[in-house]
Amino acid sequence: MATEASTSAAGAGAGSWVEGMSADNIKGLVLALSSSIFIGASFIVKKKGLKKAGASGVRAGVGGYSYLYEPLWWAGMITMIVGEVANFAAYAFAPAILVTPLGALSIIISAVLADIMLKEKLHIFGMLGCVLCVVGSTTIVLHAPQERAIESVAEVWDLATEPAFLSYAAIVLAATFVLIYYFIPQYGQTHIMVYIGVCSLVGSLSVMSVKALGIALKLTFSGMNQLIYPQTWLFTIVVVACIVTQMNYLNKALDTFNTAVVSPIYYTMFTSLTILASVIMFKDWDRQNPTQIVTEMCGFVTILSGTFLLHKTKDMVDGTISHSASALCKMLKYIVIIPYLASQVSHQLYLCEYRNTPLKMTMVLKEFLLDPLQKASHSGHQGLLNHFDQHRFYTR
Template sequence: MPSINSDYSSYIIGLTLAISSSIFIGSSFVIKKIALKRITAKGNLRASAGGFSYLKQWMWWLGLATMGLGEAANLLAYAFVPASLVTPLGALSILVTAILSSKFLDEKLHFVGKIGCILCVIGSVILILHAPKSDVITNFSDIVARLSDSIFIFYVCTVFVLVVIVKTFFVPNYGKTNITIYLIICSAIGSLTVVFCKAVALGIKEGVNIYDTSIYTFCVLLVMAVCGIMVQLNYLNKSLDIFSTTIVTPVYYVMFTTLVILASSILFKEWQSMANSDVIGCVFGFLMLIIAVFTLNMFKDLKNVQ
């Protein structure tokens, strides 16, 4: 925990924003799922088949607005604490989604599923305890300079190549049967979106001068962040239309968190300043999350376990 008062205040603000974000985003999953089910019941073309009838459903827009609030809180959180601390807190959205899905979608979690959700939370707590508490990047110009790092550029190119391959060869054949197909696109693009959002958040916090040349860089990053969020929403929407919310949420969480921390570690090199015990703690937390997702997927069709 930061020892300086200003750092401590930033930590509390960032933590509060991250928790609020998880509550809003977790609720949005369920609200949008309700809207998609209403559309299917009316016989309209489903989102997974390329339909856009959900745009006429007010409930879907409510879900989008709720997610927008969550993303806004998430965006601001990145300006106060490291991404490797903010992102794992997304596990709280799993609890929110599970509770609301049970009440409004009749998607009952069996015993193994509940264990999986608990493990997700425990793994996230371990990550939070061992993740960096203070940011190595504190201003807009620093993060812009780091975006030109050769290793990070290689990561960006790898993400785009991966997305093109998945979109071209895997989505047509396996998109409707394999839960990871749409979510790998969401997570890969999302890992870059987080970096862009962090840059935008620092720009907002710092107050980028409209007469300064950095405003152009800020606008480019803002556009890239918005486009990234739209891509995530599109493919996440497709996934929610096909698979159970209680399964989509934890799988997406683990994939997204893993890639965000990978991108963050490449760009900010946070691992270099971490103690060995913290590195081990982070790795152990991720292993627990992987086990949680494995149990959720392996036993998702086990209806008779209460």
């Protein structure tokens, strides 16, 4: 009976999984995968177009727009548009929890193609940074709540005009203007976070507007015309303005910095700020338990770690990478040894008769810790204990 019950339960689980992967879900999965491929490749094609245009005109990184006359750049732009359209369509067929994490694949595709086609070396720490960015972003997205049901574009407008989101939008706009008019003229050519910051901040607003516009179109196609509402057209204007700004400063970032670094940093910052904007506007955390929220925060910390690693190691040469890797291995060895030392010191002090004599305890600890790592690596555990026992004469 137990076997039959377990078999039936397994069959039910398999059946539910099959039922979950409906035809629409499969379409959404294929569209999301296609989107990642197109978007990841578009970074490389656009970068090659920017390089070609910069060779015969003013580079985009110093304010030039000669890339607008370069067919290769337009090919990359069209590739990105196709990817974005595929991503937008994927949300119409599959839930966000299935589609959004797949966007991380564009980072891997872009980094691999940059290494192959642009000869932009991705070092071991860059690879680790990419992994951290992907893991952190995926963790956040996988634990994000489901979208709330929206009945009209007017309802979205009401959410967008609540004090919390208006405050967020004001902060984003203020930060964007400060970056554009103060930081970019001084630090745009040396600090990658300046250009990417503008793209990501503006991008979080563009996604909220794109979602509102998508809801309006979906409701219109279902028979409830939303084009008669002025809010639909206001969201359209915001989408156009934000996308133009994003593309302008993303081009500058791609023309100035390594593509393998731009792609993951842009993805992680853009994703993080978009999730933050969605949490504020749609109150996603109101429908989550503390465990889910904490998991999302851990994912965000992972993203910050990956971004930092990418930023600090992007210009390392092979010799520096080898030296840093060796230092990292030594640090990890010490991290393993130090807890053992702490436990042994604590245990031996407790056993010794001089534990109540602070001066003698200090003398022993000073001698014991003079070279503990060398003792741990050459003499082993027993050597540590013997080294400690040699100092018992201080108590006599």
